Amino acid sequence: MTSSDWANPYGVRKPYGSNGMNHGHGGEDGANGAAVLSADHPLVPWKEPDHVHQWVDVDHSREALDRFGRSWPELGELLDSNVGYGRVVIVSGPPGMGKTTLIHRCLYEVKQRVAAAGAAVGNPLPVFVPTAGLENDGRRISVDPDGESFAPTRLINARIRREVAKRLRLHDFPESRVKAIIDEEDPYLAYGEMSDLLVQRNALLFAVIPHIRWNDAHLRAAFLRTCLSHAHPRIVLFVEVSQGAAETAKEVAAGLSGSTAVTHLALGELNCEDIWRFSRSARPGHGAPHVLVEPDRSSLMAAHREWNPRDVRELRKVFHSAADALRSAPYPWPIDADALRPHWEPRRTGRDALLRAPIRPRPGG
Incomplete structure (x- = not known):
């Protein structure tokens, strides 16, 4: 966990374990028993009410x-x-x-x-x-x-x-x-x-x-x-x-x-509008990086055609990584195709890792 995770507008507040309890993670919030931010985690509004505001209308x-x-x-x-x-x-x-x-x-x-x-x-x-x-x-x-x-x-x-x-x-x-x-x-x-x-x-x-x-x-x-x-x-x-x-x-x-x-x-597959909707899910007022500016719609639509993200998990991780990198940018920079590309390209070859290793069927069910 780096200090950048506390400011990342695409971070997800991650309840600890199956019951939301602190399991001894480090960091300021961890020391106080609160959940830390993660690059990816299911949004759990019934345990973390602020996750309702991160709900994004993608994939129907x-x-x-x-x-x-x-x-x-x-x-x-x-x-x-x-x-x-x-x-x-x-x-x-x-x-x-x-x-x-x-x-x-x-x-x-x-x-x-x-x-x-x-x-x-x-x-x-x-x-x-x-x-x-x-x-x-x-x-x-x-x-x-x-x-x-x-x-x-x-x-x-x-x-x-x-x-x-x-x-x-x-x-x-x-x-x-x-x-x-x-x-x-x-x-x-x-x-x-x-x-x-x-x-x-x-x-x-x-x-x-x-x-x-x-x-x-x-x-x-x-x-x-x-x-x-x-x-x-x-x-x-x-x-x-x-x-x-x-x-x-x-x-x-x-x-x-x-x-x-x-x-x-x-649920269906992502379409070209979904990347735009997701870009606007950044949480305001949670220490968002000062160098992030309004996402560029036309560039993100082009990014979707070039990137063709497979799922919401990939979207969240790439946006989280890009926003983290932009914290050190020398001037304000939008989340656009140029900002996202260095973070989606390494993931394209590893997409199959999202499908877990097959389990052999048991004879007779």
């Missing part, structure tokens, strides 16, 4: 967020045990396109709605569980104990429930009931027990299921159908499906619709 994310808002039920419907099912929100799109950030933005909307309408229904307790942490790395959930092959769906589901159990314990749910959720082998019965417990405590569970990085479409579909379709009342599962499998996600969503309420949010 605004359309997806609006679609989520239109499809979201009244709070009373979510709490109604007579409905008989929970909800699944599937977010699909290529790697690095902001699926995790979109999920956290949806969670922020949920949190605001629960807070606004909660008094009328006894102020229910919302429990948020990022089952793979805020960085959303699903490998520890999806890989077999051998460390190489894809875990069976029963083990994946059990690991997810253990993460949920950890968060329930933090909210003082009865230990014996939480243990019963973990010990139950049948997923349907386990989620039923979880739902009953949520009803008793007037709570809602919002669990984020990470991109588990399976490589076989049939395994992905089997996992979603056999595990996630068991969502019971008061349980909302946000599921990330990556590697560009939008069509598969759409088919799976259609297959689940008979047993649960499904919303599918699909």
Whole structure:
């Protein structure tokens, strides 16, 4: 961490670990227990409210967020045990396109709605569980104990429930009931027990299921159908499906619709307007470098044609690096193609690193 990170207008405030706690990072903010700034991290507005102001409408994310808002039920419907099912929100799109950030933005909307309408229904307790942490790395959930092959769906589901159990314990749910959720082998019965417990405590569970990085479409579909379709009342599962499998996600969503309420949010690829929108996401009033001036639209449009950034993650890292370099410029310099080029060119050859190493499918799923 360098001093420039504190002033970078494209830096992201990074909550420490899966629960936002300080893990002993250095720096002024680290010493006081606050989160430090990073070149890239999912924007988590439900943990860091200032991230709402860094939300950028790229890759159709605004359309997806609006679609989520239109499809979201009244709070009373979510709490109604007579409905008989929970909800699944599937977010699909290529790697690095902001699926995790979109999920956290949806969670922020949920949190605001629960807070606004909660008094009328006894102020229910919302429990948020990022089952793979805020960085959303699903490998520890999806890989077999051998460390190489894809875990069976029963083990994946059990690991997810253990993460949920950890968060329930933090909210003082009865230990014996939480243990019963973990010990139950049948997923349907386990989620039923979880739902009953949520009803008793007037709570809602919002669990984020990470991109588990399976490589076989049939395994992905089997996992979603056999595990996630068991969502019971008061349980909302946000599921990330990556590697560009939008069509598969759409088919799976259609297959689940008979047993649960499904919303599918699909993100697309970046277009030439997205780089311009992103350039204007710089945070004002946070010690922004004095040498940065208004971004040049025509130059950025040309940069998109030459650079052709693949995803939001690449945009954020390149803009962060360019802004950091401009702090030492002898005169004001806009974020334009010339400023960005030295920082995007080295990344073009390393783009494949965004796709993690494949996991071998387990015979028989």
